[in-house]
Amino acid sequence: MAKKTFFITGTDTNVGKTLIAAGLLVAAKNNGLSTAALKPVAAGCEKTDAGLRNDDALLLQSVMTVPLAYEQINPIALQAAIAPHIAAQQEKRILSADRLAGFCRGSLGQADFTLIEGAGGWRVPLNPQETLADVAKLLRVPVILVVGVRLGGINHALLTVEAIRNDGLLLAGWVANCIDADMPVLHENIQSLATRIPAPCLGVIPWLADAKPEAVAAEFIPESLSQLFSS
Template sequence: MAKQRFFVAGTDTDVGKTRVSAALLALAKQQGLRSLGLKPVAAGCHIEEGELRNEDALTLMEHSSVSISYAEVNPIAFEPPIAPHIAAAQQERQLSADRIVAFSRGAMMNPADFVIVEGAGGWRVPLNHRETLAEVPKQLSLPVILVVGMKLGCLSHALLTVEAIQRDGLALAGWVANSIDPDMSCPDENLATLQRMIPAPCLGVVPWLEALTIEQVAEHLSLAPLINDH
């Protein structure tokens, strides 16, 4: 089969991009596909044996069936959990889309059937004064999977992000409704609105549970629209 490659974006930070990405990788692995998850830029890392490690990147590695080095999965890592371009400026480092794309292309040369490249924050997270992270999927020509954090305000966030993705000339391969607020008002009505207004298949609705494992998330998702249509 042809390689299936996708960029996972979120409507905001902390909307569940990693657990959805890991669950999609786990699903692909269950279906006999060689799955590989990448997190090219990560802010919010801890030091492990003298090296920076990011929990999101480690989670993707855990649920990928293709094993590659940490440096290939997460080549650009910052310790403070702040916007990547601010973390880079604090270290007098320069972020650029070209460099991130080069790292990603190198990692995607590994043999894999299903590849997820997870973004950082929302769609327009700055890399520098000229570029945003959206340049990366644009240069890689990756279809986008959007994770919508279901909470008050998600309708505008989701529709603006969809609009930006389309304006950037990329295909929206699908989206996931991820319940992140157990007290959200009218969740069913909000979901129905998104299903009517987002011009892409909904890959699943992940319920809110205090301790939801990646395997449990995977039970609420479907790869069929991604594999059958691309």
Template sequence: MPAYFVTGTDTDAGKTLVTAGLLARASGQGLSTLGLKPVASGCRLTSAGLRNDDALALQSRSEPAVAYAVVNPFAFAPAIAPHLAAQQDGRGITLAALAGHVEPLLEGPQHLTLIEGAGGWRVPINDSEDLSGLAVRLALPVILVVGLRLGCISHARLTAEAILADGLRLAGWIGNLLDADFAADAALYDANLATLERTLPGPCLGILPRLDAIDGPMRPESAAACLMLPDGD
């Protein structure tokens, strides 16, 4: 069944909002879904164990329902880079372990599986491997979340170049407005989007406006209305 790896131009680009929004979009079309966050730092201790809010968001939009450990097998309390969090916790993360967890899930009955990364494309999980290597091992097409703010064009293009250099296809990109001032000049904002559309090697699957100043943080159900699933899904 179709599966995609979701990455971002940086930490807090909006990967979880986009991933949950795409899952909600698929569910609204009657499709079964699975959202995975294999590695998550910044988890809080609960009576059920460590839990990460991003992973919980993906779990809640996975249909049929799955256990938390399916969504997030590597959970760490410190809100720091995954390889450093793993070192502090005394646990190792390897691509072999991640692939061993994720690959069998791709054979499941769900119509759409989205695997959310951590941070940007080159985030390490240990001294010699990056989390992006999971997408490479599983030959997954990539959805890029572009945090729309000053500097995003270079960040997006560099990330896209790295994705292609790793032998993967950019299935599409989604813009997420992070800085309201970036869109204050409508003509300039449109010109920035046009540059991204012209220079990124994949289609735009949607643009998420910044609504928190008026309506509170955008919810995945609201995001879903602004998004398209990749072609063929």
């Protein structure tokens, strides 16, 4: 089986990208694959004795099998929990798609299954000209979309799918993450997405009060990894 790398994005911030990514990593590990993950830029980092650390990057590090150093996983750590380009401006740092893609390339190829997690949604700015989508475009990797299933989520999902395809990238699959515990007509919403998104649904993750990567991994359909590796 050839090594595969995917860029994982979401329909918005707080739709569970990191949790879904961690669940995919656990599922891959359970199927005998070596795994790695990168979060090239993270805003919302805490000061520690080891330096700035981001909870999402630490979660990814805790479930991957390849022992990457934190600085390889999250090379750009920004303290303020705000849009990355604004956090970078406040710290007088410059973000560029080429530099972030370079950081990623330096850590790729070490695992059978690697995920590169973005920040927020597909068009999150890096600077006045570039967005995080440009990182995925430079790397030419297929995309996994995490859809936050809530009111308005269908529109967000279809616009994101359109943007990914217009950017010339392959949408390898999508995950329905039920982030609203009281979502009305849930099945109908997911079915509406399934009939309109031209990519396989890798799984429907129910609302979980205390979601853990292992619980998420159990919700992916059995064919999810084979679908990704055939993309």
